Amino acid sequence: MEKITSSKNEQIKQIIKLKRKHDRIKFNSYLLESWHLVYEALKSNARIKKILTTPKQFQLHSDQLDHFQDIVLISDEVSKKLGSTLTPQGIFAIVQLPKTQHINPNATSGGWLLLDQIQDPGNIGTMVRTADAIGLSGVVFGSGTASRFNPKVLRAMQGSQFHLHLIEADLEQWIDGFKNQQVPVYGTELNPNAVDFRDVHPKSNYALIMGNEGNGIQKQYLSQTNLNLYIPIKGQAESFNVAIAAGILMFQLQK
Amino acid sequence: MEKITSSKNEQIKQIIKLKRKHDRIKFNSYLLESWHLVYEALKSNARIKKILTTPKQFQLHSDQLDHFQDIVLISDEVSKKLGSTLTPQGIFAIVQLPKTQHINPNATSGGWLLLDQIQDPGNIGTMVRTADAIGLSGVVFGSGTASRFNPKVLRAMQGSQFHLHLIEADLEQWIDGFKNQQVPVYGTELNPNAVDFRDVHPKSNYALIMGNEGNGIQKQYLSQTNLNLYIPIKGQAESFNVAIAAGILMFQLQK
Known part of the structure; x- marks a missing residue:
């Protein structure tokens, strides 16, 4: 399993860019944070490119993460750099932007x-x-x-x-x-x-x-x-x- | 009228401390931001110690500020330092902490x-x-x-x-x-x-x-x-x- 311990790692620098709209479009990806959201993405078959997790979060959710291939273990330092709160939970997913939904505004319901x-x-x-x-x-x-x-x-x-x-x-x-x-x-x-x-x-x-x-x-x-x-x-x-x-x-x- | 143009001014440094609970109690004061809130404080006779305003905000609200004594003109740089958003409006009030309201929980209404x-x-x-x-x-x-x-x-x-x-x-x-x-x-x-x-x-x-x-x-x-x-x-x-x-x-x- 790949491991990243430095927040200066090039891959991490690129992931941080996903906080900006311009780069989300360029890389066709966005970043999800926290287990609740990563799990919702897994359940709904969103196109998850990569999951980044601290060893602690990986252990907590190993059952649900077991069948997923692209997992990167990250340090707390990297987690803090990626997170949007002072004390991030420590688990993230890079998800492909969903395809534009073509819904006809002339044929809606609800x-x-x-x-x-x-x-x-x-x-x-x-x-x-x-x-x-x-x-x-x-x-x-x-x-x-x-x-x-x-x-x-x-x-x-x-x-x-x-x-x-x-x-x-x-x-x-x-x-x-x-x-x-x-x-x-x-x-x-x-x-x-x-x-x-x-x-x-x-x-x-x-x-x-x-x-x-x-x-x-x-x-x-x-x-x-x-x-x-x-x-x-x-x-x-x-x-x-x-x-x-x-x-x-x-x-x-x-x- | 007093003017402060540098965000390194000692008075400004002290005002910034009011963002922390410990210092609000120590100085018996809190900081209000934006005209809407300063005006609400003026209307309700809150104990305003000082109003800090950019020249622009002072001009906009001069009618309502005219009778107030302790006004300090501040630069945009100082305003940015005091504000809690990227583009603060430019007007602040230092308000005395209100006295504790003693309401008897055995005699409420509403x-x-x-x-x-x-x-x-x-x-x-x-x-x-x-x-x-x-x-x-x-x-x-x-x-x-x-x-x-x-x-x-x-x-x-x-x-x-x-x-x-x-x-x-x-x-x-x-x-x-x-x-x-x-x-x-x-x-x-x-x-x-x-x-x-x-x-x-x-x-x-x-x-x-x-x-x-x-x-x-x-x-x-x-x-x-x-x-x-x-x-x-x-x-x-x-x-x-x-x-x-x-x-x-x-x-x-x-x-």
Whole structure:
């Protein structure tokens, strides 16, 4: 079994580059961190190129890793260099970027979450995890939304990328697609004159758009929705965090 | 008006120390960042010792800052050193730690959120902001929960600390207090055998306990609740993020 003990090793230097979008595309790979995510990738037959693990993590999970060929043992020093937290667990996988999923926006089913220029990776990952838990079919990442392979997005998703469709696409096309199918499209507005979300009954098919943390949904999309929803605020906060709002809304909308 | 242009200035070095709990107590102060939070502090008559601002931010908010005496103009370099993001807005306030609020756990009113060993500052701050938006009376930080003066907690709270009670206390005492008043105490469990939260009707007075991200609520508290609630999971995710779960539950419980 190959061993790497120095964080100055050329292979490690290259793997660290995968934290940047440009290099993920160049090397057609992204980096997963922690056993929970590596195990989700193994279970869902993602194309894992290599697993890097400390001897301790290898021992802990040897049963599940036994049939996997490309394992590299790494030192704690290397693990710290690869990890995105102060005390990384010590296990990583280099995974091939999944092939683009071609889903026809005119032939969808179920609930869909559309992200319009969401900035914060933690918010994005949490929304994907919540959409998964609530049983939506997929999430569409509109332009200006952080990448689904961003290490912080990956951490917050907690493996949900293996459970539902994640699409990078033009939101305009998708909104048109839902409308062609007569699937209702809901926007969200920080405006008490919008419709109280509790007045909408759960649906089998729907789309929910969530907008940028500071600016909300872009005007050209807001004007194309069937209804714009509002969560009543009883206290003094000006607004809900976008991921919290998305959670409350999806839970109400999903049949 | 005093001006500081070098990030090596002794005063700046001391202010940076306020990011650590030990030094916040030593200097009886904490650091707020961004105009939104500085303005919330001004509005709520928090004891602001000093405002540090770039000339640009000073100009933008001169109307509201005009009557404030202790303003220090800082350079962009100093602002970057003080800020907790890559591109700080450029305005900060040094605020005196608020006096401990003595609230009798045997004489509460409204909804209360109890945090049991929550780790992630973003989750904690977001839960406080959500409790504020939903109209709860306060949040109790149990031991092992990150500090409410942690810079990342402050950022996620978005000023909600000025709108509702934040208490650092022993959860045991507070749970006893609610029970003495016959106020229902709800726990949360990742267990489909717990009660579906939608079966509980909104309440004027209640307490909701949220537990650690990995381990949930400590057993000694779970056994003392009136009911333990569960949010049904329809998809494949193992759980909800703790702040999302808190948001969905508080929205249901709060009358």
